[in-house]
Amino acid sequence: MEAAESASQAAAVVPVTPALPGDGTGHEDGASPGGGASPTGAFRRGRPPAHLADLPPAGRRAAAQRLGHQGFRADQLARHYFGRLTDDPADMTDLPVSARDDLARALLPLLLTAEREFSCDGGTTRKTLWRALDGSYLESVLMRYPGRATICVSSQAGCGMACPFCATGQAGLTRSLSAAEIVTQVVSGAGALARGEVPGGPGRVSNVVFMGMGEPLANYSSVLSAVRRLTDQVPDGLGISRRAVTVSTVGLVPAIRRLAGEQLPVRLAVSLHAPDDDLRDELVPVNRRWQVAEVLDAAWDYAAATGRRISIEYAMIRGVNDQAWRAEALARLLAGNLAHVNLIPLNPTPGSRWTASDPGVAREFQAVLAARGILVTVRGTRGTEIDGACGQLAASSRPAAGPARSDLFG
Ligand code: SAH
Secondary structure, three states: OOOOOOOOOOOEEEOOOOOOOOOOOOOOOOOOOOOOOOOOOOOEOOEOOOOHHHOOHHHHHHHHHHOOOOHHHHHHHHHHHHHOOOOOHHHOOOOOHHHHHHHHHHHOOOOEEEEEEEEEHHHOEEEEEEEEOOOOEEEEEEEEEOOEEEEEOOOEEEOOOOOOOOHHHHHOEEEEOOHHHHHHHHHHHHHHHHOOOOOOOOOOOOEEEEOOOOOHHHHHHHHHHHHHHHHOOOOOOOOOOHHHEEEEEOOOHHHHHHHHOOOOOOEEEEEOOOOOHHHHHHHOHHHHOOOHHHHHHHHHHHHHHHOOOEEEEEEEEOOOOOOHHHHHHHHHHHOOOOEEEEEEEOOOOOOOOOOEOOHHHHHHHHHHHHHOOOEEEEOOOOOHHHOOOOOOOOOOOOOOOOOOHHHHOO
């Protein structure tokens, strides 16, 4: 996803135990987007059980009170979860035993099980294949660099945007994730870093990018509440800088405009991939609804509202969108605006007729933009050999022996 790194080591598959302890049970708390957990922690009305990470501070205190505990007990629980990255009641020695078991059971149900983990780059790139309680699969990728660590999270299981060059787009949408299912991906990566499980010594998650599976702005309210949990300070959240969170979108204009009004200066990335509507209609089908000019208008208004430079994502596809005239057209669209172009060599996905641009052609495309004063970088992709790179997340590695979907319901 980010800076180019050569693959230094063959991909390794390591068995994992569930990243979060707990038995997956939970009690009704009535306050989550999922409408609360059943006693077995199973789905109700097609939604995952409620979890602490779905709730703002007042909501979690109310949930504790409904369980017969004092509100501040929920804050203690949150301090363990967000601050110490544990959901094991045995670690929560400042809480009375009965309260900690009760609260953990109700507010920290196990939502995602790490089904498999894949690593490369000497263990500094790790992809996790997660299974949710309804049997949906999703993936996240942790990438550690000197001085920072980025986690790429999924906002949906699958994606409904149908971009033909993207593996997730080919598979279609299974469902949107809850806020807590998104936050859990980050908490798991943060825990692995904090415990020193990633080469390079104990560390922290510094950046979160919504560039895994799914279209984040098609799951607006869960993504927004996840961003708040990620960026609020402990005990209300993980305390990651808002400026270090990137929300990447195909260009859902009304949602971009809504996000601009949230007083939340996260970085916005727009997956443009073509400067002209003819080609973009094909590469990013939602362009038929919101065309290039309208998407960029919304992006510039976002930049004005937040003071943040817009990332323009452009997958370089050989012979499709990499002509010099398209670089010139792109430069004209961006000139004078707060933008930065990320050129991403296409990661060919199985069955795709497309491949990455010739490196010389990509360099020329970059040079045309740079010569016209546009900020531009070529982004390498980490994790290619573990199918963990941009657009490769499709849960294609799901284990054949996994429980059938129907086993997990009711
Ligand atoms: N739905 C959101 C976020 C997920 S994809 C979006 O489209 O922005 C994150 C980025 O990876 C997007 O820019 C997407 O277009 C890009 N991408 C998808 N498939 C790719 C591929 N095969 N090669 C390179 N980039 C790809």
